[in-house]
Amino acid sequence: MKTVVSTLNAKYIHTSLALRYLKATSSDFDVLIKEFTINDPSLEIAGTLYDLNPDVIGFSCYIWNIEETIPVISILKKIHPNVRIILGGPEVTYDSEYWLQRVPEVDIIVRGEGEQTFNKLLSSIQTNQSLHSLNGITYRDERGEIQSNPNAPKFPLNEIPSPFRFEEDLPDLSKRVTYVETSRGCPFTCQFCLSSIEFGVRYFDIDRMKDELTYLMDHGAKTIKFLDRTFNINRKYAFEMFDFLIKHHRPGVVFQFEITADIMRPEVLEFINENAPEGLFRFEIGVQSTNDHTNELIKRKQNFNKLTRTITMVKDGGKVVQHLDLIAGLPEEDYQSFRQTFNDVFAMRPEELQLGFLKMLRGTGLRNNAHQWGYTYMDYAPYEMLSNNALSFLDVIKIKRVEDILEKYWNKHFMDYTVNYIVEHIFETPFDFFQLFGEYWHQQKWNKIGHQLTDLFSRLYQFIEKHALHHADIVEGLMDMDYYLNFRQKPRNSWKQRGIEHQEKQEIYEHVWKYYDFSEQGYTRKELHKHTMIDLLSFDIDEYLQNGLVKETPSLLIAIYSPEGKKVEIKKGSIPYPLKKLPNGRQASIQYWSFHHIV
Known part of the structure; x- marks a missing residue:
């Protein structure tokens, strides 16, 4: 029985850890990994999979690829009607009956952690056994009716074989992002996040993970991203891993972590600042909102003073690149409140500040209680919010223009001297600059045409001449310096x-x-x-x-x-x-x- 596990990644440089887990756990079967991107044509993907002549195809589904995956499935069933189509992943784990109804070509959905369930499922398909006793799946029975079996029990993570030892992965390790995880689960209950649904945190053995990371580095991996929802929740584990990576890293490798900043101990940061080479670590920190009432409504515990302390210590240390996240559209955070959130966080001058918009993910508390705050949101993935009782659709559009300018003029770091001067000396707050320039950009219809580096400079200068002419000479000089630094x-x-x-x-x-x-x-x-x-x-x-x-x-x-x-x-x-x-x-x-x- 030939089985293919596949997914559509957001970019070519991304890799799917899920597919490699499935292949490693189902080593008794002939399992082939095939990865594509969401930009690949559906017919081309379907043709490639058809040429493999599989008996079973499993797709890993997320909000960024589900809508692109469905046309591929439709084509496959037309040209290869006997193939079994299995879906898994966070996007189809919740409302799985809905997905079977919406996509009739799908035969089975694996819910939750799929490694052991998928292995048992392949065994059942190969031996033509009934699926009624296999936990963790939703499927169509012999009569075509949809059945949902109970959830599969959790299992020790060390029972999963290594997903990193496949020979076919080695040639591209240095060219693509390698994803690893040391734990699963999250102790927090943020209502916009799928991790809030599960309870408890489980860990892979730390010595095993050290061995895995050594293998990856020895074979050329350059960018290693940890998928742990809160890498530093176990202080001892996190510190030991930081220490190991500092002592045993290879030249040119970068490690990326998602951390919770307000629980990070100062002594850990001091250790990193004193011992880590510059650029070895990258921290992703979800701030989301500085509105205490909003955080209380979404059951998010956050001490902004301690969070600020951590971000400041990391920035002052100069060793770690920081990427901070904000979410617009959370309950009771209106336009002025979000303006304050933005200014609170931008004041810390993170290397990157991502302004995202609330996604109403299936299974989350916010989606289940959307009516409570008057949410409207997209019917299809990524389920982005459109408005609520505190933020109008017009407000959302205005903030999107802030996001556009933030990405072009801050996160790219083409003109740091210039932007810092503008936000400190010309406009009342940083948010006001990004907002006004975003509106001007839209009015000039620059959003409809492309841009080169020189365009970014000339368009900003045109905006300054319009809105702050008496600062134009100084801005021009700083832009000269920034331009040459590129x-x-x-x-x-x-x-x-x-x-x-x-x-x-x-x-x-x-x-x-x-x-x-x-x-x-x-x-x-x-x-x-x-x-x-x-x-x-x-x-x-x-x-x-x-x-x-x-x-x-x-x-x-x-x-x-x-x-x-x-x-x-x-x-x-x-x-x-x-x-x-x-x-x-x-x-x-x-x-x-x-x-x-x-x-």
Whole structure:
């Protein structure tokens, strides 16, 4: 009996740990893993699976792939009517009878943890046994009627064989994300999350997991993401694992964890800050909301002061990249309350801030009680909320425009100096900047066209000229610096049309050459022209970089790039240089310049 287990990942670099668990647990059967992405055409996926001529196909289903999986199933049953179609995964575990009714081509649904159930199911299919006594499934009986058997009991996690030792996975380990888990379950009861439905936390043996991680690193895995819902809930286990990874990691590997920040002990953070190499760890922290009443309604316990302490300690340590999550649309959090939540969290300047919207997942408390808060939401996955009694659909659309600008102008880190100045000196709060710019972006219809890096700069400058013209000169200077920081080699063009005239640039180069021996850096006069960009700033760049103060004393920024594209240090110096006229026509005298290697 030939069995294929398959799924549609969100991206090619993702891998499905679930499929590998199923294959490892069902080693007595001929099980083949086939992964696709949600962007692959349905007919192409179905054709690939048809060519394998399987007797059984199992699909792992989630909110991001269920709607793309259904057309594949429909095609398969038409071209291969005798194949058994089995679904599993969190999306079909709840309301499983609904899924069998909606997708008549599906024969069986495996609910909950499927490893042992799937193995028993394959045995029953192969021997043509009745399914009425197999726990953990919903299926169609001989008469075509839908039957749901009791849930399967939990089992010790160490009974699952290793899912990481398949030879076919080794060539791509370095190119894709490797998912692991050290535990299952979550002690918290957040009503928007599926983990709130299960009770208790079970662990894999830590020595086994150390061995698994060593194997993965030895065979080239570079990005290893832990799927534990709260990695640090068991302090001893988490600390021992952090210590192991710090001592035994391989160069270039990154470990990603989902942690609960307000229960993280300061001594653990101090240990990481003192011992971990920079960039080894990445923390994902779900803040979701800073509204205490909202958190109480969704049964979410959160101490924001302790959470802030953790995030600040991690940021000050400079070793760990932090990704913080917010959820718009939670009960009783209206537009102004969410504005406050956003500002509370953005004040900590996380490396990444993801603004998501509430998904009304099947089986969760929020979906079951949606009427209580007047929720409307999408009928099909991902079941995103559209409105509730505190947040109108118009409010939702406005916040989506905040999300768009946040992703383009903060999470990408194309212009950190510029954005930090804008949110600190121009607008009342960071949220107001992202909101107003989001509205302006939409009004200009830029959401309907693509953009390159230069477009991001020019469009932001256009917005600043419109809404804060008296800050435009300073913003322009910071954008110059940010723009050059995005390149390892001299960019072909500036982001702006205007600049210093060619003849004046020649005079500046000649004057600068007299005061600084560029030959020590390996540059001739010709190479200095070839590998530099020069701009006139309206403020004292050194004062701003060192103290964050805007002193309106013009200065020159010369960006020098290494011919080999190598990264070199930022260097500062000053050279007296009287410049009689600024490019915009105003008179000024520049008493010094700042020389920066900025790549």
